[in-house]
Amino acid sequence: MSASTDTKKYWLDSSENVTKLYRGLWVVCLMLVGIDLFLHRHEDFEFATLFGFHAAYGFFACVALVLAAKQLRKLIMRPEDYYDRDSDER
Amino acid sequence: MSGDFPVALILIFGAALVPLFRGVARSAYLLLLPLLAFAYLLTVPLGLHGQIELLGQTLVLMRVDKLSLLFGYIFLLAVLLSVIYALHVDDTMQHVAGLVYAGSAIGAVFAGDLMSLFIYWELTAVSSVLLVWARRGEHSAATGMRYLIAQLLSGMFLLAGAVMHWRATGSLEFGQIGLTNTAGALILIAFGIKSAFPLLHNWLMDAYPEATPTGTVFLSAFTTKLGIYALARGFPGTEELIWIGTLMAAFPIFYAVIENDLRRVLAYSMNNQLGFMVVGIGIGSELAINGAVAHAFADIIFKGLLFMSMGAVLFRTGTIKGSELGGLYKSMPWTTGFCMVGAASISAFPLFSGFVTKSMIMTAAAGEGMLLTWLVLLFASAGVFHHAGIKIPYFAFFSHDSGIRCKEAPRNMLLAMGIAATLCIGIGVFPHKLYALLPYVTDYEPYTASHVVAQLQLLFFSALAFAVLMRTGIYPPELRSVNLDSDWFYRVAGRRMVHTFGLALAITREGLGEGLMARAASFGESIRRQRQPHGLLLRSWPTGNMALWVMVMLLAYLLFYYLGHNGA
Numbered sequence: 001m002s003a004s005t006d007t008k009k010y011w012l013d014s015s016e017n018v019t020k021l022y023r024g025l026w027v028v029c030l031m032l033v034g035i036d037l038f039l040h041r042h043e044d045f046e047f048a049t050l051f052g053f054h055a056a057y058g059f060f061a062c063v064a065l066v067l068a069a070k071q072l073r074k075l076i077m078r079p080e081d082y083y084d085r086d087s088d089e090r
Numbered sequence: 091m092s093g094d095f096p097v098a099l100i101l102i103f104g105a106a107l108v109p110l111f112r113g114v115a116r117s118a119y120l121l122l123l124p125l126l127a128f129a130y131l132l133t134v135p136l137g138l139h140g141q142i143e144l145l146g147q148t149l150v151l152m153r154v155d156k157l158s159l160l161f162g163y164i165f166l167l168a169v170l171l172s173v174i175y176a177l178h179v180d181d182t183m184q185h186v187a188g189l190v191y192a193g194s195a196i197g198a199v200f201a202g203d204l205m206s207l208f209i210y211w212e213l214t215a216v217s218s219v220l221l222v223w224a225r226r227g228e229h230s231a232a233t234g235m236r237y238l239i240a241q242l243l244s245g246m247f248l249l250a251g252a253v254m255h256w257r258a259t260g261s262l263e264f265g266q267i268g269l270t271n272t273a274g275a276l277i278l279i280a281f282g283i284k285s286a287f288p289l290l291h292n293w294l295m296d297a298y299p300e301a302t303p304t305g306t307v308f309l310s311a312f313t314t315k316l317g318i319y320a321l322a323r324g325f326p327g328t329e330e331l332i333w334i335g336t337l338m339a340a341f342p343i344f345y346a347v348i349e350n351d352l353r354r355v356l357a358y359s360m361n362n363q364l365g366f367m368v369v370g371i372g373i374g375s376e377l378a379i380n381g382a383v384a385h386a387f388a389d390i391i392f393k394g395l396l397f398m399s400m401g402a403v404l405f406r407t408g409t410i411k412g413s414e415l416g417g418l419y420k421s422m423p424w425t426t427g428f429c430m431v432g433a434a435s436i437s438a439f440p441l442f443s444g445f446v447t448k449s450m451i452m453t454a455a456a457g458e459g460m461l462l463t464w465l466v467l468l469f470a471s472a473g474v475f476h477h478a479g480i481k482i483p484y485f486a487f488f489s490h491d492s493g494i495r496c497k498e499a500p501r502n503m504l505l506a507m508g509i510a511a512t513l514c515i516g517i518g519v520f521p522h523k524l525y526a527l528l529p530y531v532t533d534y535e536p537y538t539a540s541h542v543v544a545q546l547q548l549l550f551f552s553a554l555a556f557a558v559l560m561r562t563g564i565y566p567p568e569l570r571s572v573n574l575d576s577d578w579f580y581r582v583a584g585r586r587m588v589h590t591f592g593l594a595l596a597i598t599r600e601g602l603g604e605g606l607m608a609r610a611a612s613f614g615e616s617i618r619r620q621r622q623p624h625g626l627l628l629r630s631w632p633t634g635n636m637a638l639w640v641m642v643m644l645l646a647y648l649l650f651y652y653l654g655h656n657g658a
Contacts (some may be wrong), residue, residue, distance in 0.1 A: 008271045009419060012488065022557055028587040029554050041540035044456035045464070048544075058548035062555035071348035076574040077348070083572065083581055084658045 029055070093134035096151040097162065098210065098395045099196030100127040101169065105189035109182050117177050120185060124169040128198075131162055137203055139556045147262050150202025156529045157383065163321045164387045165192060167513075168394060169309035175398055175506035176304035183573070187220035188308045195312035199319055203262040204252035206279075207320070211280075212246055214313060215241030221305030225399030230300050234300050236577075237297035241313075242288075244283035246648070248352055250641045251276030257634055269323040273281040278325060284317030285368060286361050288337050292577040294361060295345075299353040299410075311390050311395045314360065317365045318386045327374025335372055336463045339365030343473035346574065347363050350568050352410050353400050356393065357656040359436065362470055369467065373458060381450025384528055388443040388517055392435035396511035397524060399429035402499035402507070403486055406536060412481075412568035417491030420627060425499045428488040428507035435514040436501040437479035437549060443514045445545065446521035446536040453534070473563050479549075480556050485568055584653040 011017055033052045043049045104123040111119045136159075169192040176188065189228030194213035201207040215238060222234035237535070254273035256262050279290070286294045294314065296308050325331060332652060339362050346358035363385070365519050370382030386556040402425045404410040417425040431442070438444035444611045448471070498504070517524050525532050619625060 008420075012419075013491075022561065025557055029550050030378035032543070032550055034185055035543050036547075039539060039543055041544055042538070043463065043540065043544075044453075044459070047409050052547070054547040055551045056301040057468060058472045059555045061469045062476045062552045063341060063471050063559065065469075065476060066234070066347060066555075066565060068558055069344045072344055073566060073573075077569070077571045078574060080570045080572055 092267040093137075093139035093152055093154060095130075096128050096140055096197060096199060097131050097134070100130060101189050101193030101196065102213075102299060105186045106167040107192065108185050108189065116185075120173045120177070120189075121170070123189065124166050124173065124192075127169075128163070129168045131159070131166070132199060133195060133212045139596070147256075148295035149262070151206055152262075153202030154200065155324065156462070158199050159434075160383055160529070161249060161466040162196055163313070163389050165196045165199065165312065165315075167194070167212050168390050171394060171398075171510055172304070172308045172311065174509070175307050175401070175503055177301075177502040178500050179304055182390065183220060184224045184302065184305060187217050188305070191217035191221065191308060192312060194502060195316050200314055202264060203628050204248070204255065204264050205262050207264055208245065208248050208252055211284075211316075211474070212242070212245045213243060213318065218309060218313060220306055222301045224302050224305055225300060233300040235655070236652075237293050239648065240283060240293035243645075243648060244280045246280075246641065247276045247283070249639070250279035251278075251280060253634075253637050264501075265324065265374070266326065268370050269325065269328050269330060273453075274325075275461050278328075281317050281320045281324065282334075285314055285321060285364055286317070287334055287368075287575050288341065291338075291342075291361055295354055295357045295575060296577055298357045298360075299351050300638075303405045307394055307397050307401055308355075310360065312391050314364055315386050315390055318364065318371070320381065321371050322379060322383055326371055328372055331368050331372030331462065332463060333460075334553045335365045335368030336466045337370055338362065338366070339470040340466050340473075343477055345573060346473075346612055347481070348566060348573060350412050351405070352412055352415070352486055353397065355477060355482060356396050356400060359474055360389075360393055362474055363436065364638075365470065366448055366451050366467065367411060369455060369463060373451075373454050373460075375454055375458070377450055377532065377534060378454035379459070380525070380528040380530050380534070381447060381454055384450060385444075387524065387527075387529065388435065388514075391510050391513050391517070392432045395432035395507060395514065396436065397479070398503065398507050398510065399425050399432060400465060400482070400486065402503050404501070404656070406499060407494050411570065412485035412637070413570050415486045415492055415494065416489035417487070418494065419487040421455050421493075421494070421496050421604050422487070424504050425507065426483065428504075428511045429483050429487065431511040431531050432512050437475035438545065439518075439549060440537070440542045440545060440550065441515065441518045443517035445518055446524070447517075449533055449536050460507055461531040468548070473595045475549050475552045476556055477510075480553060484556075490581070521546060540608055580653060588650070588653045 033055045036051050036055075041049050045051065101123055104126075108116065108119065129566065134152065134154050136154050136156075138150050138153055140298065142149045142151065151390045171183075172188060172192070176184065179185065182204065194210045194217060198207055198210035198214065201210055219234045219241070222230050222237055223595055251273045251634070252262065254271075254276065255267065258271060267277055269275060269278055283290045298309055301309055342358040342361040342365075344594075346362070349355045349358060366384040367385050367389075370378040370385065372378075400410055401420065403415065404420065407415065407418070423497075435442040435444045435570040438448045451465065452471075454469055455467060460647055499507070519534055556565070
């Protein structure tokens with residue numbers, strides 16, 4: 001383990017390429033939702049057959065998860081040595 | 091072959107001879123043991139073997155049916171992978187502890203009665219703690235003790251429940267138990283501790299990330315899956331498990347998002363996957379039970395793979411904190427690739443193992459019309475991709491370049507990861523090979539167009555959410571920190587309580603002074619009187635009462651010991 005000494009450039013080092021990836025992800029997502037126009041999905045629950053249900057659920061579930069977890073941090077996050085301190089310092 | 095010889099003993103006795111070997115001979119011997127056990131298992135016919143009559147009870151050391159065989163196979167596979175992964179380790183104690191631990195977990199799986207189950211149950215506890223202590227730091231000593239107490243507590247509940255079950259039914263057979271009486275409740279708590287039920291879970295996140303890089307791989311395979319096996323055997327169709335499992339699948343992912351120690355993130359995601367299995371067992375239909383045990387099978391491989399990749403990072407860089415890692419794909423490309431296969435599997439991408447097993451549980455829940463459970467599991471599916479599927483590889487191998495340049499993982503580690511990754515894809519592509527091993531015959535078909543499309547939409551939009559939150563800076567950064575979990579109650583609050591109580595006791599004793607001493611003397615006299623024949627203390631009591639009281643006293647002792655010693 002040593003500090004960065006190699007000067008080799010990797011494809012992901014360029015922020016333009018990362019942006020390309022990001023846009024690519026959008027394109028794939030839109031295509032996946034597009035399938036819903038042609039495919040009638042079989043589901044046990046009627047509402048799950050709605051256009052883009054799984055897409056919307058996945059997106060908003062994750063945003064809600066992250067926002068909630070950020071709030072949770074305020075409540076439960078402590079310094080790394082919390083349990084190593086004497087009880088008076090906590 | 092008759093099958094009377096317990097397969098567990100091949101590993102347990104075999105472990106005793108490990109110190110005799112050195113170098114290449116040791117490696118060969120370590121690899122031979124699980125292969126030998128597997129070869130033996132293939133020759134054993136279905137049925138009850140190794141029956142011993144003891145004190146009017148029949149102990150069954152080898153109950154071989156489809157359920158125990160499935161767990162026997164996967165546990166032996168896990169031993170083989172863990173042994174390969176740990177071949178470079180010079181520490182004899184870890185090899186011995188790992189084999190005894192794995193052997194006793196296998197013994198527990200084939201135990202046909204509650205007494206031999208209890209013995210193996212305890213043996214897994216005392217052997218596995220050595221893998222935590224093997225890190226040999228001050229932290230691991232305290233963590234190991236907390237872990238051991240939690241495991242032994244589970245054993246005590248099992249023993250108490252087993253004795254009461256025996257009194258109630260007259261049999262020690264370990265079959266369907268159900269939650270119908272106190273015995274069932276005690277045994278459920280015992281299994282619940284091992285399977286990391288909510289509020290009984292914290293030993294898992296506490297101890298697994300503190301073990302050695304190779305030790306955690308061993309640990310991840312056996313203890314919790316033994317709990318799942320025991321639940322599937324004793325409590326299928328117990329409705330309470332549906333709610334417990336639903337909660338388990340959901341709450342750990344919030345912790346996983348903000349946790350910095352990447353092996354602890356994996357421990358939380360393991361808890362979340364166990365939730366899916368517990369739901370399946372709670373539903374109890376053939377499809378659901380199949381799904382639960384199939385998912386346990388797949389989970390042992392992909393979770394093992396993820397722990398292996400993070401163990402390799404820890405081994406090479408000396409840290410596993412998300413805040414300090416990043417850009418490692420440049421130094422460890424193979425490990426990166428294998429980790430991503432594990433990540434895709436746990437996230438249930440089509441063509442990876444999690445997809446063909448988890449979907450059975452989801453389908454079973456939807457088929458029974460369990461709307462809330464289904465919605466929560468769907469949320470948990472999206473969440474697990476978010477925190478395990480993306481977060482683990484992203485912060486370790488990509489993200490911003492931490493500047494760390496290290497060597498690729500050792501060859502034996504890469505080999506173990508390679509085999510595990512191949513199996514993850516193999517199960518995903520050929521699911522019916524796994525389905526054929528399941529307890530119930532099934533014609534379940536995971537690859538339908540609607541199912542594949544729905545899953546891909548769910549996952550890709552979860553990924554999109556991650557990317558959007560990252561690029562807008564909303565995603566919380568990795569921070570050096572600890573997050574309070576239920577362990578706070580015994581590491582801080584409990585310690586304070588014991589301290590305060592002790593102080594209060596000292597003050598009271600001082601204040602009461604001589605008056606108290608006089609009373610104590612007269613109390614002693616009254617006890618002496620009761621110790622004559624027919625006195626209260628010399629009367630004969632039913633054995634069952636005594637067993638219960640001994641259990642209560644041992645529990646009280648354990649509790650106070652725990653609170654007193656484990657604040658730090």
